[in-house]
Amino acid sequence: MGNRAVSVINRRNRADGNEAKQEGIQENGLTFSYGFTMMAQNGLKGSGMSAGGFLESLPDRAYFFDKGLRFACTQCGTCCTGEPGIVYVEADEASRIASFLEIPFEVLVERMLDPFKDGYTVREAEQGRCIFYENGCVVYPVRPVQCMTFPFWFQNTRSASAWEEVRVRCPGVGKGRLFTREEIITFVQASYPVYLKVVEFIYKGGGG
Numbered sequence: 494m495g496n497r498a499v500s501v502i503n504r505r506n507r508a509d510g511n512e513a514k515q516e517g518i519q520e521n522g523l524t525f526s527y528g529f530t531m532m533a534q535n536g537l538k539g540s541g542m543s544a545g546g547f548l549e550s551l552p553d554r555a556y557f558f559d560k561g562l563r564f565a566c567t568q569c570g571t572c573c574t575g576e577p578g579i580v581y582v583e584a585d586e587a588s589r590i591a592s593f594l595e596i597p598f599e600v601l602v603e604r605m606l607d608p609f610k611d612g613y614t615v616r617e618a619e620q621g622r623c624i625f626y627e628n629g630c631v632v633y634p635v636r637p638v639q640c641m642t643f644p645f646w647f648q649n650t651r652s653a654s655a656w657e658e659v660r661v662r663c664p665g666v667g668k669g670r671l672f673t674r675e676e677i678i679t680f681v682q683a684s685y686p687v688y689l690k691v692v693e694f695i696y697k698g699g700g701g
C-alpha cells in the first residue's frame with residue numbers, strides 16, 4: 494500500500510508516548526500501506542459492499558477480541574514501505590496535512606497526492622515508499638484515518654486467523670497496551686468506509 498515520504502519535508506513528527514495518549518485514536522499505528530490493498534482483497538468475501546446498518550450493528554455480537562487486543566507500533570516502517578498500495582486521503586485530511594506541513598493545499602496535491610475516488614491517494618516515492626515516510630512518518634499527528642486505525646481494520650479483525658496473519662507482517666501486533674473491544678470496534682467503524690472505497694476500486698475498475 495502506499496507509502497510516502499517526501500524529501501522536501503525535513504521535519505520528523507512522530508508521536509511519542511505522551512502525544513499518543515493525548516491523541517487517543519492516533520495511538521495505534523503508523524502509516525497504512527500496501528497491506529491495505531492486499532488485505533482488502535483477502536477480506537472481500539462476505540464483506541458486503543455497502544456500510545448500510547452494518548457499522549451500527551457491529552457492537553451487537555461477540556468477537557474473538559472481546560477481551561481486547563494488544564498493539565504498539567514499533568515504528569519499523571514495514572507498512573509504509575515496500576509493495577505499492579493505496580492510502581486514501583479525503584479532502585479534509587489533505588487540508589490538515591497541508592497545514593501541518595505549512596505548505597499550500599495545491600502544492601500538497603500537486604506534489605504528493607493523486608486523485609482517487611472522491612479524494613486522493615498518497616503518492617509513492619522510490620521502491621514503493623510512502624512519500625510521507627522518511628525515517629518515520631512526517632505527518633504522524635495528522636495522518637489519514639486509514640493509517641490511524643491500523644491494524645484494527647475490518648479485514649484484520651474479522652477473525653482470529655485474520656489477526657494472526659497481520660501479526661506475521663506487523664511486529665507491533667501482540668505488544669503494548671490492550672485496546673478494548675469498544676476501541677477496536679470504533680476503529681473498524683472509522684476505517685470501513687475507506688476499505689469499501691479500495692475494494693470498489695480494485696473490483697469495479699476504479700470508477701468514482
Ligand code: SF4
Pocket residue numbers: 522523524565566567568569570571572573643662663664665666
Ligand atoms: S510495527 Fe506495524 S504498524 Fe508499526 S511501522 Fe511496523 S508494520 Fe507498521
